[in-house]
Amino acid sequence: MPIPVALVEDHATLRQRFTERLGFFPDVELTLAVGSGEALLDRLGTLPEARRPRVVLMDIELPQMSGIDATALLKRDYPAIDVIMLTVFEQEDKIFRSIQAGAVGYLLKDASADRLVAAILEVDQGGAPMSAPVARKLLRYVHDQPPTPAPADDPPFELTPRETEVLEHIVQDETEREMAEALHISPHTVRTHVKNIYKKLHVHSRAAAVRVALENRLL
Amino acid sequence: MPIPVALVEDHATLRQRFTERLGFFPDVELTLAVGSGEALLDRLGTLPEARRPRVVLMDIELPQMSGIDATALLKRDYPAIDVIMLTVFEQEDKIFRSIQAGAVGYLLKDASADRLVAAILEVDQGGAPMSAPVARKLLRYVHDQPPTPAPADDPPFELTPRETEVLEHIVQDETEREMAEALHISPHTVRTHVKNIYKKLHVHSRAAAVRVALENRLL
DNA sequence: GCGAAAATACCCGGATCCGGGGATGGCGCC
DNA sequence: GGCGCCATCCCCGGATCCGGGTATTTTCGC
Structure with missing residues (x-):
């Protein structure tokens, strides 16, 4: 037919x-x-x-x-x-x-x-x-749209819960001293968390970390 | 080949x-x-x-x-x-x-x-x-999106063309020295542009500038 | 109990950023 | 010609970040 x-x-x-x-x-x-x-x-x-x-x-x-x-x-x-x-x-x-x-x-x-x-x-x-x-x-149109949120069960970049928390404060543009006060830990501890986050996200600065976090909807 | x-x-x-x-x-x-x-x-x-x-x-x-x-x-x-x-x-x-x-x-x-x-x-x-x-x-995704609005004539946050260019380099995570080389201007010039950008975006750091740029799709 | 991972803490030196200010020249508009 | 804006350039001092490490304690699953 x-x-x-x-x-x-x-x-x-x-x-x-x-x-x-x-x-x-x-x-x-x-x-x-x-x-x-x-x-x-x-x-x-x-x-x-x-x-x-x-x-x-x-x-x-x-x-x-x-x-x-x-x-x-x-x-x-x-x-x-x-x-x-x-x-x-x-x-x-x-x-x-x-x-x-x-x-x-x-x-x-x-x-x-x-x-x-x-x-x-x-x-x-x-x-x-x-x-x-x-x-x-x-494809370019879809690519340029706001990111589609990922299912929550997918662990993003294998960040630990504490690292994710620190990343949130990074995105909020707090200094490491401010993060330390907010999380009740030492600024040295924050520094170590930040270094580990950078390694996992393959970045070398907090600006880049913010970008990866937002573009991949890590938070 | x-x-x-x-x-x-x-x-x-x-x-x-x-x-x-x-x-x-x-x-x-x-x-x-x-x-x-x-x-x-x-x-x-x-x-x-x-x-x-x-x-x-x-x-x-x-x-x-x-x-x-x-x-x-x-x-x-x-x-x-x-x-x-x-x-x-x-x-x-x-x-x-x-x-x-x-x-x-x-x-x-x-x-x-x-x-x-x-x-x-x-x-x-x-x-x-x-x-x-x-x-x-x-196709279904594109079909389901809100109709694409015409680009606003108003430049977002009133950034000048040069400032927008500098912001792009900020988002690319270049240092001010690297930006100066890329744009063939003095690092001091980049510094001034960066300060002006921060003022217009109402931020105080490049990480915050990156966030505003991405969240408001300035680039 | 053990091992691994996570969380915590510390030190150092260099690099970069940040905000305060100042200045000059070019260009377009009134 | 004057004005305002844009782009350019400079200086200073303080603050923060960054990457190299190290170490110990706590937590959790087996």
Whole structure:
């Protein structure tokens, strides 16, 4: 049973080209090709569920309603339908807005027919086709987000309970004398704890220790 | 010229298996295989830049220092080296923590040798190899984040461009003398910039400055 | 009871940081 | 031309940090 696919592309000649390119593949069937997001939503409203596409190829640059806005509305009303964005070239801000609108794939318009069909199949099977640069951008986005807290059971950098306590005071920017008073121990003891912490974190200064602590959510 | 690759895997038999599997491919060369994150960092410290690996295959489950912690330290000290995480099965929380530690690839340990080498080549060319489920998880993460706000026109804490530059070097844990050399200015100049930065961030030490910079994402 | 790890404490000398202040020149704006 | 801001440079003295070690006691699991 071929996967029913819809295409949203405002240029008629390009719609024709896509129709021809997909026509040679038995695994997919272009059952709908429209020129705008509005038209897609209108048509979907008239189709019974069995006749709806499972995957939509959505041009990101559409007149009036953008492909991103159309994707958001589509996913709102038909969450089971997967959307692959089509664009001429990759723009980072639009990649993220597409994904946040609910697209699960992102392809260049001039991708080969093989590539297109492979993407449709991958999406239909729960994947998320994207080019290498797009994947790297996603990683960078996740990397730049605030750190995801680690499960508490994972002992971070093998710090002992007392070392963790000292590290907390380091992050609070206390001097070693102040730490000693707060913990009721000798400043010499604090010094030794600090040296051991530095060794475990592979750092050579309290500023670096603070950074590792915050970046790895040790506290 | 084959890509120099390092492997961090605590089980000797698995290290041997990886060595054998990669041995048949002329595009990559396993130049280093160690049993722990600590050992990797130690070895890297003794290697000149030309002899360092370009890609590291990092077992996520390592005794003592975890693969994630090792990745964070590795990226801090050797940002040009790419890391591919190896795991037995995909755990969502570790995927994200791996990426936030700086990994750019994520593979199952039982991936075929072809898949492994393809991933190494992809990473080396700026890609981010991942399985379909992992890609879908990334998309879901991005989708679930609050919409990305436009960058504020207001510079945070009113730091001047030069002060921001100095702050970056502070976060990199350089001494004031090192900063002076890097920026081609006098250490006295760096000192004045540092004092001005402290005043604007309302802190009294570089550790506190690092903390404010990281917590407020000033860089 | 034993061994290992953790916690504690101490010393030394060098390096760096910190905060107080001062100064000059360039640049853009009024 | 004057003003304010930015970037630059300098000096001083005190405080703190850092890394090299060493040692003893306490705690905990076996």
